[in-house]
Amino acid sequence: MSFLNKINDYRRGVMRGLTKNIGKPKTELDIILVDKTEIKRVLICRPNGRLGNLLLITPLVQEVTEIFPNCKIDLFVKGTLAPIIFENYDSVNKIIDLPKKPFKSLLKYIKVWISIKRQNYDLAINVDQNSSSGRLAVQFSNAKYKFFGDLIDESQLVKSDYDHIAKYPVYNFRYYLTKLRLAQSNKLVAPIDLKLSSSEIAEGKKILNDLVQNTKRTICIFTFATGAKCLSEDWWNNFYTQLKEEYKDFNIIEILPVENVSQIGFVAPTFYSKDIREIGSVIANADLFIGADSGIMHLASAVQTPTIGLFSVSNIKKYEPYDNCSVAIDVNLYAKKDYIKIINSILNNGKLGIYSDAI
Structure with missing residues (x-):
């Protein structure tokens, strides 16, 4: 120190x-x-x-x-x-x-x-x-x-x-x-929201289309996180192999961190940007985001994309993504079949977010 x-x-x-x-x-x-x-x-x-x-x-x-x-x-x-x-x-x-x-x-x-x-x-x-x-x-x-x-x-x-x-x-x-004598509110707490504009969503769709060049649905992964929250290369390589086998009809792209590193050795199509809103606009056009507890995980949740947060050390109840079918997974407790079941459930429910009509 x-x-x-x-x-x-x-x-x-x-x-x-x-x-x-x-x-x-x-x-x-x-x-x-x-x-x-x-x-x-x-x-x-x-x-x-x-x-x-x-x-x-x-x-x-x-x-x-x-x-x-x-x-x-x-x-x-x-x-x-x-x-x-x-x-x-x-x-x-x-x-x-x-x-x-x-x-x-x-x-x-x-x-x-x-x-x-x-x-x-x-x-x-x-x-x-x-x-x-x-x-x-x-x-x-x-x-x-x-x-x-x-x-x-x-x-x-x-x-x-x-x-x-x-x-x-x-x-x-x-x-x-x-x-202060105001009435008690019992409404659901609002979702985390980046408030992307329709033009930003459209630009994100263009970027994604240029990257994948097909009409398949898309799963975004983010393999990085800081410190102990970052899952090992072995974990991510096994998980990515599993995703490719199970979801052959989907694009699987990796969102890269500002450090421009990859836990899977850049084997998947990648998207890199330092512009937070641009990153969000690309993720907003995906059907699912999967990543460890990080700022980018919260960004995915903030653009209303169903998000699977992978937790290994963080407090799940404190930081889990919520809204739009999002869930948190304790990687220390889940087996292969559990991941697939959860992913299928989210993909089958479809995207319910405020940006879904623009995608």
Whole structure:
């Protein structure tokens, strides 16, 4: 571990200790929101720059937009991906991005915090209750209503899907709103959504057609993942051989990571791009996506393609793909016949997503 990494780890530990009690008294719950139209400017805080984590806040953004349709949302994040991910979200007004390495961009880091203090927000929301920067940003803001992301009522835990990282912020926020005297919502949590345009879908179809040059249905695979989440070359080679044998009437293409590596040695037709929306548009034209827990897995889910998430070490209940027949598989427990059964079930049900008519 480098010296800077050690400093960052120490900084995170100190920040968590300093911010863990911010918002705990919940004095803001004594305030009643009389008129929802009062909420015009909203700050949502998720100071994280990973593709998956940013995609996973799209259900909360949709929830806030539905409850407060006249509001404009500023997103407090990290890195440069958020403007790309939220490009077609009309309610998103501004992206406030922390530099990925604050010690190397100290002046910008300070300016970001000052900009939050200078804005007049009606509502500030921290997505992850364990995020010290998120809690601090909400506290630092001038918002009248402040939600720090905490689980206010443990009765929410009875929901079977509460543990999911895209869903529990929505459930917690809904309960917070009941304390402001708003009606409890019992709607299903919205899917993760990249909001691709029809022109993007059409371009993705063209790219895919140029790659396969036939009219067969398509299965996309993504063989990469970071760290221990990445399945071995032997596992993937055996699985790819199995797919080719079972699905001779399908195209099987590999979506490559930005690192341009392949666990199957590039033996399948491949697609490589650094453009997140372009990658999403290609996957949106496929019938099925199969890949380990990763940002690209969440991207596949965000373009409404049925997704099979392959989990070996990650918390399935927290990160599993959902909606549109998507499922998570624990590779430590499943046998060959189980994979085929699940794949057949999804392919036979067909694509149910919002982009299906465009494919």
